[in-house]
Amino acid sequence: MLEVRNLMVFFENALALNDFSMEVAKRELIGILGPNSAGKTTLMNAISGLLVDIRIKEMRRGGERISMYGSIDYEGKDITWTDPSERVKRGIVLCRERHPVFKESSVMENLKIAGYLMPRSHIKKTLEYGLELFPNLKRLRHKKAGFMSGGEQQMLAILMGIVANPKLFLLDEPLLGLSPMIQKMVMDTVLRLRSDLSLTILITEQFARPVLPVIDRGYVIENGILTVKGTGPELMENPEVKAAYLGS
């Protein structure tokens, strides 16, 4: 479904991703693990097309020079330079890191914004499904998103992604800053969504413990370079991964 080949991304002279390749098959759940500044977010931005937009805007105002080499194929077509809204239309939806909700808007308004490209009937149908999945959000639906807790904001962010009707759902550090209990809830939700909506999911995380047991395959990156890849159980058995990400 998705194939990233020899992707290299530079911010000025700093190398954020170095010759990174990966492939994702339909309905897989793939984990991207790595510490801070490993290049996880850059990879997500490259796949979702945000990087293309950021690059254009930086170029216009003479800011940071961003260069990208390599290619990204999605459903057999090259999308390396396709603009982000076109990718959303084709089903690549990114949920950015740090609970990306519109803080000044109410929960309902956030969800309506997320359905920008969708017809009203689709939004309505998805909301019926989604609000049943997150009873908390249903209760808070008139509250300003900025006043909710981090966990609630993350749930909202995920539901917003679902409203945008993804086929390939990119989750960038969804567990960041959440308590272990909420982390488990988020992971359970992701699994539920995956089976209900037959999604293909790509999830990045620094903290591997809640992620490793559930993923089909994983890639570990450090300093923009792929260091280990393998199936979930393989990674859990790998001594280096164990030491670095599971703390044992």
Added chain:
Amino acid sequence: MGILIYGFINSAILALLAMGFNLTFGISGVANFAYGAIYVFTGFLVWILINSFALGYWISVLISLCLAFLVGVFIFYAVIRRIKGMALSEVIATFGVGIAGMELFRYFGFIGSKYGLPPIFGGNVSIGHVTVDLQRIMIGVMAVLLTLFVYLFTRHTKIGLAFRAIAQDERTALTFGINSDKTVALSMGFGSALGAASAILILPLGNITVEGGYDVLLNALAVCIVGGLGSSVGIMVASGLIGYAQTATAFFLETHWMMLVSLIAIAMILTVKPSGLFSQQKELEERV
């Protein structure tokens, strides 16, 4: 009683002037300093369409609104797009475009007091002992209606929701397929069209002059700065404050002191609360 009514109308005028400027700024963060030029441009355009092309009033108004919208969109693509995000450059560039546009009218001989727009309704009404012409009543009504329209538009249409999304977080908006360039261009267009609407409503009270454009920009800025840039509640409160202050000044002192009121208001608010009375962007940060 006179102060009350005329103060209200003056406030409505200020609110109308500030609305378009505020809409564009609130959504895209672009301070459109060509706003006064668009106001003057609309005035002369309607005048030309009515008097030189002998078109009807409403058709001229419609054409002018559409053209003002297009001018706003054009300014975005031609000028602002490549400097977006650099506030100072945006101000200088749009101000430059504005001055060029306004002074072009002077160059082509649009000077003097023969240029005026017809009122929508002629005639007067009496409220108590005060006589008010219908155009001023119309301004009050339209200020309320347009505020309502903008409020509903930004909350219940796709474009309006895209406006609110871009205003809050451009990159997250992008992840839902909201094209930021297009949305910002539309916000410039809507802001300009609102400015044009205010010109069509307000200009019948006096003459269309090039200098009027500078006053409009100054008043719009004063209201937006006092109210807090990007806040619609702030606009209402600030235009009320400045509006009544101006009317009282004109009533108790002399008319030519009026212009000072907005300048003093800007100076005062910048020393006391620089983010404005109701700065929306800060609301959450201050509370959480």
